[in-house]
Amino acid sequence: MAGKSKSDAKDDFCGFFKESLSCITDAYLHPIQISDNRFLLTYEPLPALFCAEQRTLSITQLFTVCQDKARGGYKVRTLQYDYSLNGPDENGVWDEIVSYHWHPEESAVREPHLHVACVPRIHFPTSRVSVERFIRMLIDYYDIQPILADAVWKEILERNGRAFDAMATWK
Amino acid sequence: MPVAKKVTWVTRDQAMALLDARARRVLKMSGDEFVAKWKAGHFKNMDSGDCPGVIGVALLASASEKPRGRKKQKRRKR
Numbered sequence: 001m002a003g004k005s006k007s008d009a010k011d012d013f014c015g016f017f018k019e020s021l022s023c024i025t026d027a028y029l030h031p032i033q034i035s036d037n038r039f040l041l042t043y044e045p046l047p048a049l050f051c052a053e054q055r056t057l058s059i060t061q062l063f064t065v066c067q068d069k070a071r072g073g074y075k076v077r078t079l080q081y082d083y084s085l086n087g088p089d090e091n092g093v094w095d096e097i098v099s100y101h102w103h104p105e106e107s108a109v110r111e112p113h114l115h116v117a118c119v120p121r122i123h124f125p126t127s128r129v130s131v132e133r134f135i136r137m138l139i140d141y142y143d144i145q146p147i148l149a150d151a152v153w154k155e156i157l158e159r160n161g162r163a164f165d166a167m168a169t170w171k
Numbered sequence: 172m173p174v175a176k177k178v179t180w181v182t183r184d185q186a187m188a189l190l191d192a193r194a195r196r197v198l199k200m201s202g203d204e205f206v207a208k209w210k211a212g213h214f215k216n217m218d219s220g221d222c223p224g225v226i227g228v229a230l231l232a233s234a235s236e237k238p239r240g241r242k243k244q245k246r247r248k249r
Contacts, residue, residue: 011178030189033180034234042231044189045196060230082226084219096223106229107216121220 002075002167006065009074010039017041017061020132020160023146023153024049024139025057037064038079046086049138050145057138058084058099059131075167080105083134085142089117096120098142100129128171132161186234193231197224206235 003009018029027047032040039062046056060082068075084099095117102112113123136157138144146153165171181189191202198205208214209232217225 014178030186031178031180032183032186032189032234034183034186034236038233039180040186040230040234042189042227044193044231058224058227060227062230062233080230082230084224084227086223094223096219099219099226101218101226103226103230105233106214106226107218109218115219120223123218 002068002071002073004073006037006074009065009068009076010063013063013076014041016160016163017131019156020135021059023135023148023156024144026147027057029059034062039063039065049085050147051143053143054087055097055142055144056086056094058082058086058096061131077169078102078128081129081131083129083131085138085144098137100126100134102128128168130161130164130168132157132164136161183234186231190228190231190234193224193228197228198222202232202235206232 003012014031021029025047027043029041029043032042034040040060041063042060043057046058049055049057061078062080063076063078065074066077067073080103082099082101082103084096086094087097089095096115097117099115100112101115104110109123112126112128114126115123139146139153148156187202190205194200194202194205205228209229214225214229219226
């Protein structure tokens with residue numbers, strides 16, 4: 001997730017991010033350049049996931065590229081994220097079943113937090129969550145079926161999760 | 172390790188089309204309408220508990236912002 005140039009760093013990050021998500025969906029993740037140094041990854045439309053129940057995935061990641069003072073070169077710095085699992089409620093209205101947010105530019109709650117549909121107004125404080133841990137939780141506890149062989153998706157999530165841990169400057 | 176491929180980045184206009192689709196589905200309003208209300212602070216401090224999906228739309232709406240930077244100023248002739 002680091003690169004010799006800014007372009008290498010952001011393309012490398014996109015590669016890791018897409019690879020992790022490829023464990024549960026083959027939908028196209030749109031890479032959007034917002035300005036010279038602000039980028040966004042998102043799905044539109046939201047991909048349906050393999051599950052006995054109707055479930056869709058929302059992923060939006062806003063990031064920038066900065067100098068990597070520890071290793072030299074450049075690295076990606078996350079600015080905001082939204083990772084959500086969606087499904088219909090008892091009335092058939094689509095809702096966020098579980099969502100991990102960090103959006104310091106959008107609300108008074110500036111720390112990373114968790115929403116659970118049954119108590120939607122509570123912002124449960126969390127550490128910073130990687131997309132790999134979010135995907136692993138969906139597989140382990142929300143019955144989302146991986147679309148890759150077990151040995152493959154496990155290896156991808158473990159490897160990319162370690163890369164996140166190594167590169168993250170805060171959690 | 173994934174092979175780093177050259178990524179084709181979506182342009183701002185294409186991003187606005189994605190925002191329009193998302194805003195219509197989640198909030199039943201156009202992308203332009205969402206951006207106007209978002210810039211006016213209508214969605215400030217709103218979160219999943221108030222309106223599921225609003226944060227995803229708000230993050231995508233940041234694509235509507237014009238790139239920040241210093242305007243080039245004409246040099247005055249001496």
